[in-house]
Amino acid sequence: MSDTLAGLLQVALLLAALAAVYKPLGDYMARAYLSAKHWRVERALYKVVRVDAESDQRWSTYAYGVIGFSFVSVVLLYLLQRLQTVLPLGLGRPEINPATAFNTAISFVTNTNWQSYVPEQAYGHLVQMAGLTVQNFVSAAIGICVAVALIRGFMRAGTDRIGNLWVDLTRTVIRILLPISFVFAIVLIALGVVDSLSGGIAVTALDGSQHTIALAPTASQEAIKELGTNGGGIFNANSAHPFENPNSWTNIVEIFLLLVIPVSLTRTFGVMVADKKQGYTILSVMAFLWGGMLAVIWWAEAHPNGPAALLAGAGMEGKETRFGIPGSSLFADSTTGTSTGAVNAAHDSLSGLGGGGAMLNMLLSEISPGGTGTGIYSILVFAIVAVFLAGLMVGRTPEYLGKKLGRNEITMASIAMLAMPTLVLVLAGIAVVLPSTGAALTNGGAHGLSEVLYAYASASNNNGSAFGGLTVTNDWFESTLGVAMAFGRFIPILAVLCLAGGLAAQKKVPPSAGTLPTSGPLFASMVGGTVLLVAALTFVPALALAPIAEALS
Amino acid sequence: MRSGLVKQTAAGLRMLLLMTVLLGIAYPLVVWGVGQLPGLSAQAGGSIVTVDGKPVGSSLIGLNPVAKDPNNDPYFHTRPSATASDFSATDNTKLGLADNDAATSSPSNLSADNPVLVAQIKARKEAIAQREGVSPDQVPADAVTASGSGLDPAISPEYAKLQIARVARVTGLSVDQVTKIVADNTSGRGAGFLGEPGVNVQALNLAVQAAKH
Numbered sequence: 001m002s003d004t005l006a007g008l009l010q011v012a013l014l015l016a017a018l019a020a021v022y023k024p025l026g027d028y029m030a031r032a033y034l035s036a037k038h039w040r041v042e043r044a045l046y047k048v049v050r051v052d053a054e055s056d057q058r059w060s061t062y063a064y065g066v067i068g069f070s071f072v073s074v075v076l077l078y079l080l081q082r083l084q085t086v087l088p089l090g091l092g093r094p095e096i097n098p099a100t101a102f103n104t105a106i107s108f109v110t111n112t113n114w115q116s117y118v119p120e121q122a123y124g125h126l127v128q129m130a131g132l133t134v135q136n137f138v139s140a141a142i143g144i145c146v147a148v149a150l151i152r153g154f155m156r157a158g159t160d161r162i163g164n165l166w167v168d169l170t171r172t173v174i175r176i177l178l179p180i181s182f183v184f185a186i187v188l189i190a191l192g193v194v195d196s197l198s199g200g201i202a203v204t205a206l207d208g209s210q211h212t213i214a215l216a217p218t219a220s221q222e223a224i225k226e227l228g229t230n231g232g233g234i235f236n237a238n239s240a241h242p243f244e245n246p247n248s249w250t251n252i253v254e255i256f257l258l259l260v261i262p263v264s265l266t267r268t269f270g271v272m273v274a275d276k277k278q279g280y281t282i283l284s285v286m287a288f289l290w291g292g293m294l295a296v297i298w299w300a301e302a303h304p305n306g307p308a309a310l311l312a313g314a315g316m317e318g319k320e321t322r323f324g325i326p327g328s329s330l331f332a333d334s335t336t337g338t339s340t341g342a343v344n345a346a347h348d349s350l351s352g353l354g355g356g357g358a359m360l361n362m363l364l365s366e367i368s369p370g371g372t373g374t375g376i377y378s379i380l381v382f383a384i385v386a387v388f389l390a391g392l393m394v395g396r397t398p399e400y401l402g403k404k405l406g407r408n409e410i411t412m413a414s415i416a417m418l419a420m421p422t423l424v425l426v427l428a429g430i431a432v433v434l435p436s437t438g439a440a441l442t443n444g445g446a447h448g449l450s451e452v453l454y455a456y457a458s459a460s461n462n463n464g465s466a467f468g469g470l471t472v473t474n475d476w477f478e479s480t481l482g483v484a485m486a487f488g489r490f491i492p493i494l495a496v497l498c499l500a501g502g503l504a505a506q507k508k509v510p511p512s513a514g515t516l517p518t519s520g521p522l523f524a525s526m527v528g529g530t531v532l533l534v535a536a537l538t539f540v541p542a543l544a545l546a547p548i549a550e551a552l553s
Numbered sequence: 554m555r556s557g558l559v560k561q562t563a564a565g566l567r568m569l570l571l572m573t574v575l576l577g578i579a580y581p582l583v584v585w586g587v588g589q590l591p592g593l594s595a596q597a598g599g600s601i602v603t604v605d606g607k608p609v610g611s612s613l614i615g616l617n618p619v620a621k622d623p624n625n626d627p628y629f630h631t632r633p634s635a636t637a638s639d640f641s642a643t644d645n646t647k648l649g650l651a652d653n654d655a656a657t658s659s660p661s662n663l664s665a666d667n668p669v670l671v672a673q674i675k676a677r678k679e680a681i682a683q684r685e686g687v688s689p690d691q692v693p694a695d696a697v698t699a700s701g702s703g704l705d706p707a708i709s710p711e712y713a714k715l716q717i718a719r720v721a722r723v724t725g726l727s728v729d730q731v732t733k734i735v736a737d738n739t740s741g742r743g744a745g746f747l748g749e750p751g752v753n754v755q756a757l758n759l760a761v762q763a764a765k766h
Contacts, residue, residue, distance in 0.1 A: 001742075001745065001746060003749075005746075006742055006745075006746040006747075009746040010746055010747055010748075013746075013747075045571065048567075048571055049564065049567045049568050049571055050567060051564050051567075051568070060557065061557055061561060064557050064558045064560075064561035064562070065561040065564065065565060067558070067561075067562075068558060068559075068561045068562030068563075068564070068565040068566075069561075069562075069565030069568065069569060070565075071562060071565075072562060072565050072566045072569050073565075073569055076569060076573070118657055118659075120656065120657060120658065121656070121657055129577050129578065129581045130573050130577035130578060131577065133576060133577055133580070133581055134569075134572055134573050134576045134577040137572070137576045138569070138572055138576070165561075166564060166568060169568065170568075173572065173575075173576070178575075178576070178580065181580075182580070182583070182584065185584045186584065186587055186588075186593070189584075189587075189588045189593050189596050189597050190592070190593060190596065191596070192596045192600060192613060193596065194596070194597060194598070194599050194600075195584060195588040195597040196585075196588075196597060196598055196599060200656060201598075201599060201601060201608060202608075203601070203608040203609055203610050203611075203616075204607060204608070204609060205609055205610055205616050205618060206604070206609055206610075206618060206755075206758055206759065206762060207618035207619050207620070207621075207628065209616075209618075209619065209652055211610070211616055211654070211655050211656070212655065212656045213599060213610070213611055213614055213655040213656070214655060214656050214657070214658075215598075215599050217581050217584075217585055219584060219588065219597070220580060220581040220584035220585065221581070235658050235702075236657060236658045236659055237658035237659060237660065237701060237702035237703065237704070240658075240660065240700070240701030241658050241702045241704065242611075242613040242614055242615075242702060242704055242705070242706055243599065243611075243613060243614075246600075246613045247743065247748065248742065248743035248747035248748025248749075249743050249747060251747070251748060252743075252747055304665060305665075306664065306665020306666045307665065307666060307671050308663070308664075308665045308666070308667065308670040308671045308674055309665045311671060311674050311675060311678075312674050312694045312697050313693065313694040314694035314695075314698075315665065316694045316695050316698040317660075317661065317663065317665065317670065317698040317699060318660040318661065318662070318663075318698075318700070318701050319698075319700070319701055320700055320701045320702060320705050320707075321632070321695055321700070321705055321707040321708060321709060321749060321751045322705075322707055322748050322749060322751050323748055323749065324748060324749030327747070327748050327749070328701075343701075344701065345660075345701045346660035346661070346662055346701050348660075348662040348663070348664060349660060349661065349662065349663060349664060349665065350665075351665055352665070352666070355664075442642050442643075442662050442663065442664075442667075443662075443663065443664040443666075443667045444667075445666065447664040447666055447667070467662070468659075468660065468662040469642070469662035469663065469664070550664075550666060553666065
């Protein structure tokens with residue numbers, strides 16, 4: 001079988017699996033948020049935590065909850081790292097310095113999972129389990145909660161209430177993330193993924209040399225790492241490490257997991273707003289961008305033009321034999337199109353165009369199909385802007401899903417949309433003029449600029465993948481990347497929750513003859529066009545100097 | 554406003570502590586416990602391979618064996634590794650062809666236009682061609698590029714084939730015997746279309762060793 005045909009069948013299997021679970025999972029998630037009934041275990045949990053599960057919250061209260069929960073998460077994760085030498089299961093691993101602990105705490109709480117350390121040498125199992133695994137779950141859940149709150153803004157009318165954060169958070173964890181993660185953790189172990197409480201095993205290889213092979217409680221974190229679009233590896237090589245991703249079956253399972261919730265949430269959205277076509281329209285935009293970028297990355301990796309790849313005969317630097325070009329390209333596209341950031345190949349060693357494609361996936365604001373929850377709320381922001389632009393053309397007050405888009409809505413949508421580009425361009429711009437940045441680069445020229453641009457794109461979009469050649473352990477990078485992750489996460493969240501509050505307060509406007517239909521190919525192309533236009537207007541100069549220059553040289 | 558924020562933060566702290574017990578202690582320990590069951594425990598423990606009851610490695614991890622006499626090298630070799638003791642991303646004479654380190658994992662992170670990588674690939678081609686007694690243009694791509702993990706357990710069937718003649722000569726096995734060992738240890742694509750074919754280097758070397766006795 002030809003490489004191309006095998007690769008296409010691999011994509012077909014992935015799409016078939018996603019299609020099979022799309023309706024059941026999307027409907028199940030919608031029921032989880034629409035149901036008035038609490039499960040018994042949830043009621044017990046509300047009692048222990050002492051929250052009133054029946055209270056419906058204003059958007060501001062919901063936002064206080066998100067901010068407060070994330071703040072205490074950062075503090076606890078920081079302390080767990082700093083105290084690992086005195087806490088149990090530290091495995092004798094070293095003290096973590098304040099800059100790394102700060103950066104990592106922000107990174108995992110914001111669902112970024114950017115890593116400036118070598119995990120199998122830096123962290124013991126307590127930090128991995130009680131710290132990082134927990135945030136893998138709850139940061140993903142927070143993203144979904146914000147998306148659900150926004151969808152409720154469209155559903156409801158004439159109320160200042162958008163739901164209860166603690167109920168949404170608990171249901172997301174108990175009903176969705178935990179059961180799926182548990183099942184797939186076991187599936188991954190069966191397929192070869194490690195899950196051990198030992199720190200490593202000593203072996204005497206057949207040439208007589210002594211080695212230690214690092215082990216970790218991998219499968220439990222691996223499942224939620226992909227399912228929650230987190231992406232932080234328990235090993236330094238992430239999903240390229242044979243213990244995280246041992247074969248082509250685990251590879252396709254992991255790609256499936258990182259796409260399944262963002263994709264199915266479009267169905268959840270359609271069900272909740274009682275117009276499933278709205279969900280299909282949004283999904284079609286996501287799928288178009290994902291598929292288009294897959295074609296770019298795959299083609300670029302199969303036809304590399306860099307001198308090293310031409311000399312070697314193929315672009316295999318940084319790739320694993322068992323995945324090859326198609327399996328690595330599919331993973332690279334899916335991990336940057338969602339806000340996952342796990343990698344099964346070194347993105348720094350991708351071709352100019354392939355690495356540029358991965359970067360552009362992030363710079364499109366992570367909507368193809370985006371992170372858990374973040375993907376759907378980000379693309380709904382673009383849909384609002386698209387309706388507004390269309391309204392300007394015909395001179396009518398724009399409406400979306402029965403809500404008028406007035407000054408508050410457009411202001412909040414603009415803030416949510418423009419926070420990321422501002423962070424990327426300002427911080428990367430300052431970074432490249434700092435003298436210390438030159439020493440942090442592994443590669444020079446246009447590719448060196450790509451390393452810096454990729455780092456801020458990844459942090460500001462809460463992706464977490466990296467052009468790993470950039471050494472990010474100096475104080476400038478540790479702190480500013482932390483700032484980019486925090487602002488890139490919480491500015492859009494606050495704007496989206498404010499938007500949800502405003503929408504819920506409005507009355508429903510019945511559709512009239514002048515209402516723009518927001519389902520179907522015409523609207524899909526307007527949303528896609530808005531996404532591409534915004535990215536082009538903000539990033540073309542930077543991209544021209546970095547990946548485009550490398551691809552053309 | 555302030556009271557709302559404080560109240561929600563306090564609720565958030567209680568929620569976080571409970572989630573830490575549930576998701577950070579109970580969940581990973583239950584998964585670990587299930588992983589101890591028969592049928593799962595070997596994988597969960599790292600797919601460790603033993604010879605005479607002693608662990609020699611993991612079937613998933615590529616450890617590059619080092620010959621005592623480089624001119625009489627009896628081993629099949631893994632791909633270059635950024636974890637190897639002789640690797641540097643800034644020195645084009647350090648090729649990553651020596652013993653690698655499974656206590657860590659790393660790619661080279663070198664870009665395709667980096668002069669260091671170009672020089673390394675050129676030098677690897679020559680070193681491997683000399684070791685195998687072939688011309689440099691016969692050395693396949695995976696043999697001269699560092700893997701994503703630095704621990705790639707597999708090589709391409711082409712790179713395995715390239716090493717057959719030398720391994721047969723040094724070990725005293727016939728070329729047919731070694732060719733059969735390579736064929737026996739070559740795995741195709743999953744279900745015929747997932748991933749790429751590869752040959753597990755450790756399994757190859759163990760099979761060669763067993764055939765010698």
